[in-house]
Amino acid sequence: MTQVKRNPSVVIVGAGMTGILMTIKLRQAGITDIIVLEKKDAVGGTWRENTYPGAACDVPAHMYTYSFEANPNWSRFFARGPEIKQYFEHVADKYDVKRDIRFNEEVTDANYNKGKWTVKSSKNNTYVADFIVCATGILHHPKFPDIPGIENFKGAKFHTAQWDHKVNISNATRVGVIGTGSTAAQAIPELIKTGAKVSVFQRTPQWLMHLPDFKFSITMRKLMTRFPVITKMHRNAGKFFLEHIFTKAVTGHFIQKHLLNFLCRANLILSVKDKVLRDKLRPNYQVGCKRVIINTSFYKGIQQPNAELVTDGIERITETGIITKDGKHHDVDVLVFSTGFNAFNFMRPMNLIGRNNLHIDTAWQHKIKAYRSMMLAGYPNFFLMLGPNTPIGNFSVIAMSEVQTDYVIKMINKWRDDEFDEFEAKQEAIDEFNAYVKEGLKGTSWVGGCQSWYLDADGDPILWPYTWQRWVDEMQEPQMEHIDTASF
Template sequence: MKYDVIVIGCGMSGILAGIHLKNSGKKFIILEKEKTLGGTWRDNTYPGLTCDVPSHAYTYSFEPNAEWTRVLPPGAEIQQYFEGVFEKYGIAEFAQFDTEIQKSEWKGDAWVLQDQHGKRYEGRVVVAATGVLHHPNYPQIKGLQDFEGDTIHSARWDHSVPLEGKKIAIIGTGSTGVQIVSALASRAKVRHFQRTAQWIFPVENPAFTEEQRAEFRSNRDLLLYLQREPTYLANVERFTEGVLDPNSEQIQEIQKLCQDNLDNSVQNPALRQKLQPNYRAGCKRLIYSPDYYKAIQQPGSELITEGISQIEKNGVRTSDGVLHEVDIIVLATGFKTDRYVRPMDVTGLNSKTLEQAWSDVPTAYKSISVPDFPNFYFMNGPTSPVGNFSLIDTSEMQWGYITQLIERGEQAGVAGLSAKPEALAQYDQDRQQAAKGSVFGSGCSSWYLDKNGVPNTWPWSQSRFRQEMLAPVWQDYTHHQTEVAVA
């Protein structure tokens, strides 16, 4: 069967694409490598999992949710939200699970895909909604395989392992590690191994009362207002403007709030010094936590800043020679963030592969299109905005842009569209120059950085991204022509 559009991935972006494609009447299919939908929120089920975007802002614009229980939504509720949307909009009939695409090849007027079972699919357009954070990063620590207790990666949580009263090593101090420490400090003896101190932004996460939720249910206008709540949007814009300059007023303001949070929350001077970052706030992704500082000061908690020398059968040995005996090791070590659609083999024009195109670092023109790969479009792909704001908002902007590319590609005589090499080169030059001078490039190690140490993200304001997603600049795209048969 030949499809108008093939969507790869049934997480947040894939479901969004499916809803719009169904409304458009196009023939499409969503192919998902796992057995269920959900992406990030399916894969991550660790204790304490919480989104750092306010609940009502973390919804599709057309589908507000009255049932959030907290200001910052728990992961399980987000997964439930996507499952509900998937069912409500009747996307199941268009989705196929346990289908991992291994090959994708451009055949002149369409893409031919092949899954792990050898089955082939043909589509004029491919939308890669595979996300960024779906290949767990397992650290290369000597002796990790020798540990005789349970080892759990945060993105592959084993709920059969008992946690109560256990001695638990948590390796990693990003938002995941912080959330796990906060969740387990009252249940277990936590050892948090910190390589780099983090700036923690002070937040509260109160529960919505039943009265508030009843008001949400009865007042759709209120829900729509909360989705675009002016103070939240203004804060997002201020932050995304502020990142352009590490010395900006906005970054200094954020840093002062974080510093005051540390100074006022941690009484022990030695512990406070261990938790003191030595880089600008915002260089790494800000961590929002209402209770980490309280958790790490619990009598059964310990922050360990000596480097890890090796893992042994009974625990973690640090560079000072101390063996920290534990029952469980939790790897809150994140993801391989340069994968995107890989390890899929993608072959475009003139047998050019995506591996060749990305031989240096992954990139895409305005995060959407790669030269010589007609009608292959990314959602939340390379150089997309990442930060402390809603990626749903980003995906909706990107879908509006991709829709216009799809429609343009349906014109008579047009086989497909892809960004011109010179357009991508100019975009990357401008983007890298801005990124190097932004707070993301101000001197820390983070998952934003590519292998060359350059932040591989959108380095400008969100309003600029919104503006650029309104309409493609058509002269920046090659319009590949259909071949005309000669009689």
């Protein structure tokens, strides 16, 4: 007689890319008691939030899809933000994900006690679940610069992740952009195209790589729709490039490292004619130390007559502009902060409280660590998706989430088969995993002498230092010797 599997209750936090995926995969595994709590009014996560001009993905479009839901209709090699958001909306509708989503309901508290999680939301609702899956993403809490006088500025000011579309930017507008990361590299050329006078305040220059961003013709899209193998070929080509060239380059493989170095340096030399400007745009750290920006428009834009690159540090912000350390006042009507995110928040500001009233701020007060990026000691039946040391470096986060989702399903299935009632990572397993990662980081580009959002308070990158395939292989099956279990 076949034993009937238990049907656990699962709360998923977030309805972005990972939350949608997890809902679909849990249902396919036969799990039906699912609630998704989403703090905003729509699915899409980062692609719902980031609506700045030029928003695009730097992963080839056909690779930036779920493996089970190809999209033959991408209009460009690198998909734009609205099209990506539309893709996630389509998947959520096709798989009827929205029926399990509670929109405009942010998780405020999650407390574990004797095999159950009690979850409270901003609507004063309470949910009790066997499992919590935090699909809150990595970059979703905008970070603002700590500059004196910022509160005194009288013009419009906003973060790129909170773009104010009511602000009219025209050729009569003076725009100041603080930051030159990947978001800025996309938004700045679009601002320059408006004819506005754009002053870019650069603290640290970035390495840029040129990859052609071509359009897919209607004929090609029809062919990919009719012959899915063509779409698959595009996906596999993108995966091969990122896995065997890009990822290996930043993780210390000699040939790929020097190839990436050559391509980025050659791009700067060939793209920027003026030597003075070129010297200002040349980083003094090795290629790959910060996230390499794949972009074809920034160098062209910054050389336009209505663009200005300011490399003197910012002294303070006034009511009408910015004073740099050389004493010059830069008049600005609109101030745009492209200053990144608080990358180490993860599920916070949620009050996550595990066994013995262990608050996540206490658990992580000395170091943010997780076993296999997903499991924490003292937090049974809990998963953090895309947590610390997930292989972020220029790879598709969708591929990462799919690998992690399969791992989660395998662990939950063990629970469903009554192998145990609760499980959590052993502290020594977390320590060993982090020592293993730290050892591998020694040969990577991320320790190449720069400051980046990849680095924690100790200066350690929160990335995976080995190959993509190695990570996939090591995530194939849960190593139960690293996990504490208990039955009630």
